Amino acid sequence: MRKFMTKALATAALLAMTAGAQAKETVVWWDFLSGGDGVRMKALLDEFNKTHPDIEIQATTLEWGVPFYTKVQTSAAVGEGPDVMTYHLSRLPLGVDSGVLREISPDELKAAGIEAGNYQPANWKAAQVDGKQYAVPFDIHSVVLYYNKDLLKKAGLLGDDGLPKGLDGLENFDAALQKLKDGGTDYGVSIHSATGDSQWRIFYSLLGQQGGEFLKDGKILDGDNLDKAVNAAAAVAKWTTSGWAPKQVDYPASVALFTSGKAAMHINGVWEVPTMVDLAKQGKLGFEWGAIQLPTLFAQPATWADSHAFAIPNRKGKEISPEKLKAVLAVIKWMNENSLSWATAGHIPAFLPVADSAEFKKMEPNATYSTLAKTAVFDPSSKIAGVASPVYDAAGNYLVPAINGEKDPKEAMTEMQEELQGLLDD
Template sequence: MRKFMTKALATVALLAMTAGAQAKETVVWWDFLSGGDGVRMKSLIDEFNKTNPDIEIQATTLEWGIPFYTKVQTSAAVGEGPDVMTYHLSRLPLGVDSGVLREITADELKAAGIEGANYAPANWKAAQVDGKQYAVPFDIHSIVLFYNKDALKKADLLGEDGKPKGFDGIENFDAALKKLKDAGSDYGMSFQTAGDGGVWRIFYSLFNQQGGDFYKDGKFLDGDNVDKAAKAAGAMAKWVSDGVVPKQTDYNPSIALFTSGKAPLLMNGVWEVPTMADLSKQGKLGFEWGAVQIPTLFDKPATWADSHAFAIPDRKGKEISPEKLKAVLTAIKWMNEHSISWANAGHIPAYIPVTETEAFKTMEPNATYSSLAATAVFDPTSKLAGVASPVYEASANNITTTVNGDMDPQAGAEGLRDELQALQE
């Protein structure tokens, strides 16, 4: 009898262990994060897996840009792919239009404890299409103004607080760029004047600083918006024609001009903060640096922004189960609650409670430029917009050409409008 009981208890224990093993939910995760972002995300995933024994994230990193989004679309169409993925909010309208993304309902968000009130309003809204939620933001990444404190001080353009002074207003900013060049620099400022992304982000910021409406009711740059676009492009073109910004400069050389001290200002993304921090730590920068929200050159503050977010693919014929959905939303919530380490990559956490912590408030320069979250402007809500989209290509064809002096600003703005409108129709 004793042997029988011992055997029975052992069987029960084995069954319990098996049931426990089966209860562990596996979450298949795809992202496009490489470099420093990739290292930080891997660390977060490892920590999640250690502290959440009921869930295991199995992550795969794919190639950034069009290859990633193409693979997501083709896999979802045949019922394959991940349970959750990173996604640029700027690509959301196209993802919804092509049937790639699954809506996350208000009840599902509530059950997971994910509340829109905990996110910056513009960021949360950018995660919606036609009022429906398709993603949960993870950060805000934007362009900022990097500056060489030593060069600004020499030109009497550095305030007592260690930040640039006299930069607001297009005339003041133009004068400051000239002053910096006259003080001995090769240029006043650098940015990527060749290609699409660097030009689009600055152009879109200056356009929105005029209160422009890039896309509305199926029309691009309708009415006087085309004139606002011309004004924004014209301001950028003047920097190049005045010789205070380099012509036809690719991404990496534009950064090198700043890090070498040849251009005391750089307009680029927050994702370059780790570059500056690492060079400074290694003693390779040669000057004190900082980063602030880009100046208000026209009527109101506005800065282009995008967001890494988490989305769920709409897998045809193999929809996510309630148990898997619960695990996915648990992971998303955890990631946002622990996003302070993600901020080390220069990003602004989308989750407001993290930005209110002492750890973030003392994280520089992030804390200084985090004010841009309140006036961030996301790409137009259109299936033609977003990362690696027709809007970027049309911008390269028309606005980049204008900035480099090969097209009149009005013609460039009208060309941008016409090219996008033709694709729309």
């Protein structure tokens, strides 16, 4: 009898252990995050796994850009790939058009406690295609204006609050650039002038500041939008041809011009905030710095923006189970609720309770430029737009020569319009 009881207890214990093991849901995760973003995401993933005994995230980091999205598409087509992945919102239309992304229904979001009202409105809308939800936003990342407080103060362009003054309006901004050059600064502003992606971000901001629309009703730069595009390209071309900004400068050099004090200002993504913070801490910057929303050079404030987001692949023949979906949405919800540390990479949290928190409001310069979230302009919702897209390629082929004074801005914008319209009409 004792042997029987011992055996029964052992069997029960084994069954309990097996049930416990089965209850733990594994979530396969893919991302494209490297550098500072990668370090911060790894910390979040480790913390989640440490605090959630019922869910284990198994994470893999792949190469950013075309390689990532190509692998996602090919794996989903054969029923393989992750349960959840990072995704740029600007790529959603292409992902939906190619059948890569699974819709997340309103009922599924509601059951997970993910509510639209808790997210930046522009983010949430950009996570939709044709009114259907295909992702949950994680942040807003945009271009901002970095500035050297010492050089701006010397030129009379710094207010008592430590913020730049006199930069709004294209004529005022140009005059400020000339004033900085006259004062002995090599460049008033440093820009990454050699590649299409960086120039697209500046161009799209200035187009938005004129109320322009790059794509409307299936037409590229239709009507007076072409004139507004020419205005945007010509504005930046004047910076380089006047010697206020460097021509044909690659990315590392554009950053170095600012960090070395040779450029008084620098237009770049918020992702360079950690670079400035680290250099300042190490005593290698040599000046006080700050970052603000892009000045309003035309009629209204607008800044190009994109978002890292979380999406679920549409795996052919191997759809996600209800149990796995529940775990995935729990991961997404937790990531947003704990996104304050993610913001230290320069990002603006998409999750409003974090963005509105006292802790984030003390985080500088993020808190200062977070105003741009209200006037952010996301890439056109189109299968030819977004990260590593034909639009970005066209920016490299036409916009870059225009802003470097190698091509007439009107000719360049007309050629870009014609090429991209041809792709849409095919």
